Each structure stands twice: as C-alpha cells, then as structure tokens.
Amino acid sequence: MTPVMSTANLLDPITADAGETHFSGLDHWMQGRTLYGGASALIAYTAVTRAFPDLPPLRGAQIAFVAPTGPEMELRREVVRQGRNVAQVRSEIWCEGTCALTAFWLFGTDREPNALHDAAAVDEWPGAPEEAEPAMHGKGPAFIQNNFEILRAQEQQGPGAPVVRRWARLTERSGLDPVSELILMGDVLPPGAMRAMQRQGPLSSINWSFNLLDSAPATRDGWWLAETASQHADAGYSSERLRLWNADGKQILDGMQCVAVFG
Template sequence: MAIQELLDPITAAGGEVRFGRFDEWQQGRTLYGGASALIAYTAAIRAFPDLPPLRAGQIAFVAPVDETAELRREIVRQGRNVTQVRSEIWCEGRCTLTAFFLFGAEREANARHEAAPLPDWPGSPGQAEEVMGNQGPAFLQNNFELRRAQDQRGPGDPVVRRWARLKPPTGLDPVSELILLGDVLPPGAMRAMARPGPLSSINWSFNLLGTAPQTSDGWWLSENASQHALAGYSSERLRLWNADGRQVMDGLQSVAIFG
C-alpha cells in the first residue's frame, strides 16, 4: 500500500517528517497534487481527531514539495457547527502547500435538491477501454487505473473524462480516496492547446456533496473541463461521480499552461 507508506510518518504532533515511498508519487519535481492535498488533510484530522465531517477544501500548490518537510496545522475558528482548519506543508523554511479545510456538523435541512445528472452518461466502466496503461508519470501507472469515458480523442472540446480508481488495496476512507483521486486527470485545456507543452495546477477548491461517498468496485467518473483559457492560464471545473451516476464532488482549479 504505497499511499499508506506516504502517510504513515504523519503524527498528531506534526512537525518534521520524511515521507516513505516518496518517489512513487512524484510528478516532475514535486508530489502529485492529490497526494500532497491528502497529506495536508491527513495532518489535520490526525491533529484534531474530533472534527465533524469534511465539507470543503481550498488548496494552493505554492512550490515543489520535498521528501523531507514540516507539517503545520491549526484550528482557525471553531463554531457550534463549523470548524475551519489551516494545514500547511513547509520545505526548507518556505511554505510549499497551504490548505484550508472546512468541517461541518449536519444541520436540519432547509433546502434540498440533488446535483443535476450528467446528460451524456458513459455507461458502466466494466467494458470501457483501458487508457494510460504504460504512459504518463510513474505515480499514475503504479497506483491508478483509468478507463475511457468519452468518445472524443485528441484535440477538440476542452473536456477530459475518464473512469478512475485506485489499485487495491488502499486502506483509505472514502473521503481520503476522493481527495487523492480528485486531481488525477490532466486539465481539459490540454485538448485546446495549439502545441504540446507542460501544464501545472496552481490551486484546487472542492466541495463534497455528501459525507459518506460510496461507489461500486472502486470506480469514480472524473471530469476536468476548461471553462476559459487565455494568457497562459485555464479555469477548470473538476467533478466526480460514483458508478451509479450520483455526483460526489464539485470543484474548480486554476492551471498554468506553458509552452
């Protein structure tokens, strides 16, 4: 369980850590964004184990995360229902990731409606074509399975949609699994690029649409859609559904487009 070895050094006390199996989660010079976000979340819930369920997160990818780091976290405000926690990763004396997590107890519902269904549902992942089997960064090949969930290939509408799951066993709770999976696809703007070039996530903000997400056989439908791209940046909407078509996460991301 490579992800557990990455998380095992995180203690309630925080402070200096050296991550295990760090190289298996690298993306270029840094950690894959979902893994670094999960480190910050894990640091928060291990420091403050009596928090209510996670409702939302705002994560800024500031600089490359190193194998040795310092974890800092604090409760910024604790109210009757909502607790807000800041969790940061520092490397060599500078902040490399800062996250703001919102935890909230359940209230009596005064508004209720489901997220709208995806109009062009791709069907079951069971017979879908595998993709990226021997391509992409090592963390993707070693830890994830991806399957096609759209007919489009190559340039076109700036949307990337795939079935995704972690290779079992993971030992993760469902919320941690969604954080790890939420940033797994390349930006939708990739399909609109005039020429090949690197891309880099700058931030990620997400809302969970339930506190106990469930799916079948570990599969989640992931979608990254560029809503606007100009001057080297793309504004992306990131969404996740379970295998039954129920949306479980809604998010936004700013992406830097180089080249």
C-alpha cells in the same frame, strides 16, 4: 500495475504532532520534480485529522500548490475557528524553509435541510466502468502508472472540446477512508485545456478548491468518473471545473482549479 507501497503507507509518518516529518518511498508519487497534487493535499488533510480527530465531516477545501513538495516536510496545522456546527482549519506543508502547500479545510455537522435538491445528472453518461476500455496504459506520469487504473469514458481523443473524462480508481485502497480516497483522486486527470493547446507543452495545477456533496461518499469497486473541463483559457492560464461521480452516476465532488499552461 503494482504500487511500490500501499497508499495507506504513504501516510504512516504523519502523527498528531506538528513539525518535521520524513516521507520515504515517494518516487512512485512524483509528478516531475514535485509530489503529485492529490498526494500532497492528502498529506495536509491527514495532518489535520490526526491532530484533531473529533472534527465533524469534511465539507470543502481550498488548496494552493505553492512550491515543489519533497520527502522532507514540516507539517503545520491549526484550528482557526470552531463553532457549534462548523470548524475551519488551516494546514501547511513547508519544504526547505518555503511554504509548498497551504490549505483551508471546512468541516461541518449534518443539519436538518432547509434547501434540498440533487446535483444535475451527468451529461452523456458513458456507461458502467465494467464496460469501459483501458486508457492511458503505459502513458502519463509515473504516479498514474504506479497507483491508478484509468478507463475510457468519452469518445473524443486528441484536440477538440476542452473536456477530459475518464473512469479512475486506485490500485491499492486498503486502509484508506472514502474521503481521503477522493482527495487523492480529485486531481488525477490532466486539465481539459490540454485538448485546446495549439502546441504541446507542460501544464501545472496552481490551486484546487472543492465541495463534497456527500459526507459519506461511496461507489462500486472503487470506480469514480472524473472530469476536468476548461471553462476559459488565455494568457497562459486555464480556469477548470473538476467533478467526480460514483459508479451509479451520483455526483460526489464539485471543484474548481487554476492551471498554468506553458509552451
């Protein structure tokens, strides 16, 4: 699988200035009629960090996928409040006069810990990615086939417990900092509700919120263990927990998502 252009090139049009921005070569990042959620979230995040380069490390975000995102975007961002330790920043993507994505980013400096404990170890550790078999080869949306390597990380296939777990990494990571890589990776798997659907149909992410558990995330050879797990599904929606671990089993990202379940 060879990307049409490097992942870093996706971000080239973004400058420190707000306003109209044209993105080319997005075909391999599309998911249906909209840009893949991780890519649009990364654009919104990069718009913030290039406008405000002195922000402390990212700690968390709330992102709403409001409408389809295309190549012609208006990028907006503003510092809502910057205190001694914490800065909160809003960014938006507008397309064709409509807000397509709105995000709230939380940045914070390191402080001496008062509460201190590690995240729980991953249940049913699948083994190292070097030992895993390929998954989703020739399947899934074009953005996965063009930009990601996916490996199996659970025995289950098909219907059953509403959990999807895979090893994943970007095929092209050069020029991308680790936090940007995680934002691009965080929404890569289909929702866990996929395994509980009574009939096939589309699913669509509505929002995504996450906390970063490490301000300097790192892993081995780009591999991250990704998991989506439906906590509750009914009335056409699923509440999902999204998590990422590094190749040594350390949890790096903890998130939640609301997904629309159609069909």
